[in-house]
Amino acid sequence: MxxxxxxxxxxxxxxxxxxxxxxxxxxxxxxxxxxxxxxxxxxxxxxxxxxxxxxxxxxxxxxxxxxxxxxxxxxxxxxxxxxxxxxxxxxxxxxxNEVNNVLTYKRQAIEHVLQLEASQKPSMVIGPEEMLQGLLKKNTHLGEECGKLLLQRGTKQVASGLVLNRDRRISWLELGIDxxxxxxxxxxxxxxxxxxxxxxxxxxxxxxxxxxxxxxxxxxxxxxxxxxxxxxxxxxxxxxxxxxxxxxxxxxxxxxxxxxxxxxxxxxx
CATH class of the missing domain: 3.40.50.1820 (Alpha/Beta hydrolase fold, catalytic domain)
Structure with missing residues (x-):
């Protein structure tokens, strides 16, 4: 298929x-x-x-x-x-503790998005091997072969290396969780x-x-x-x-x- x-x-x-x-x-x-x-x-x-x-x-x-x-x-x-x-x-x-924490979560998520949108910082360019090892270090459940599979779609090739494709605004998990x-x-x-x-x-x-x-x-x-x-x-x-x-x-x-x-x-x- x-x-x-x-x-x-x-x-x-x-x-x-x-x-x-x-x-x-x-x-x-x-x-x-x-x-x-x-x-x-x-x-x-x-x-x-x-x-x-x-x-x-x-x-x-x-x-x-x-x-x-x-x-x-x-x-x-x-x-x-x-x-x-x-x-x-x-x-x-x-x-x-959701009753006590929900407003704190929402405020942190909104502040995170506003900071990213105000920043003009370009995406980091990283070499393919360094990118892979960084992914595997943060995701210890991933094997090397599966890590490479995710990076095929999750990165973009530029002249000096790779950049992540993802929208940086979603890097704060609480932004999408109720x-x-x-x-x-x-x-x-x-x-x-x-x-x-x-x-x-x-x-x-x-x-x-x-x-x-x-x-x-x-x-x-x-x-x-x-x-x-x-x-x-x-x-x-x-x-x-x-x-x-x-x-x-x-x-x-x-x-x-x-x-x-x-x-x-x-x-x-």
């Missing part, structure tokens, strides 16, 4: 770069990559998934922050999403009409951080999804790190493929 086309979606601030795989006759699955990643994140997984699935709505698959965006969209527009696939991600981000209380997370989950699959990496971000509060919020989120969605929620934990969809595409594809075709996926380990 090869690349169908490269697309640019016009938006008021510029454009969103996208790419399309597979047959136009198949069921549409919109894939959202993780924070500061790009569409090449799915290059290894998409060719392994089944085609020609004909349903009336579309499915969402998101990795990391992309899964959170997909989850929030699925609760705000529940009639549009039939299946939600979360790759080492949760559909909503909880913060036990933190939810436990009560609001339960309400948002009740709005979901989609069948939900959560594939958790055994050594993903939630395990690496080893923060007790993070672990409690993870367990709470999973318990709410199970209690509210019942048979519409499936959970699988597999060996691997945060980039399981790139590092182990065959294993992830088997689980996702079965889910897309309405089958029961393997039980959690």
């Amino acid at each position: 090869g690349l169908l086309s490269e697309l640019k979606l016009a938006v008021p601030w510029g454009h969103i770069a996208t790419k399309a795989w597979g047959s136009l006759k198949g069921h549409p699955v919109l894939c959202l990559h993780g924070w500061l990643d790009n569409a090449n994140s799915f290059d290894r997984l998409i060719p392994l998934l089944p085609q020609a699935l004909k349903w009336n709505r579309f499915s969402l698959m998101g990795h990391s922050f992309g899964g959170t965006v997909a989850g929030m969209f699925s609760s705000v527009f529940p009639e549009m999403v039939d299946k939600l696939i979360l790759l080492d991600s949760l559909p909503f981000i909880l913060d036990i 933190y939810l209380s436990r009560e609001l997370m339960q309400l948002a989950t009740q709005k979901l009409q989609a069948h939900v699959l959560l594939i958790k990496a055994a050594h993903g971000l939630s395990n690496v951080r080893k923060d007790q509060t993070d672990q409690e919020l993870l367990l709470f989120s999973i318990s709410v999804l199970r209690a509210v969605l019942k048979e519409r929620f499936q959970f699988v934990e597999i060996p691997g790190n945060h980039y399981i969809h790139m590092n182990k595409p065959q294993q992830v594809a088997e689980i996702v493929g079965a889910f897309l075709q309405g089958q029961e996926v393997a039980p959690a380990s």
Whole structure:
């Protein structure tokens, strides 16, 4: 299943770069990559998934922050999403101190954007090897081959090296996150009409951080999804790190493929 086309979606601030795989006759699955990643994140997984699935709505698959965006969209527009696939991600981000912190988050995010927009500082030009090593140092779950794949799309070649393609305004994570209380997370989950699959990496971000509060919020989120969605929620934990969809595409594809075709996926380990 090869690349169908490269697309640019016009938006008021510029454009969103996208790419399309597979047959136009198949069921549409919109894939959202993780924070500061790009569409090449799915290059290894998409060719392994089944085609020609004909349903009336579309499915969402998101990795990391992309899964959170997909989850929030699925609760705000529940009639549009039939299946939600979360790759080492949760559909909503909880913060036990969200009431006290939300205004601080918003102020910091706005100030960050204003500072960047006022600055005329040009993008840094970095050599290919230095760029790769810098990416791998900041993303310890990435292997060298996957890091090179992300940089193919995430950088632009100039005379003296590479520059990052990304909009620097998105480098402040809080700019795109709405933190939810436990009560609001339960309400948002009740709005979901989609069948939900959560594939958790055994050594993903939630395990690496080893923060007790993070672990409690993870367990709470999973318990709410199970209690509210019942048979519409499936959970699988597999060996691997945060980039399981790139590092182990065959294993992830088997689980996702079965889910897309309405089958029961393997039980959690």
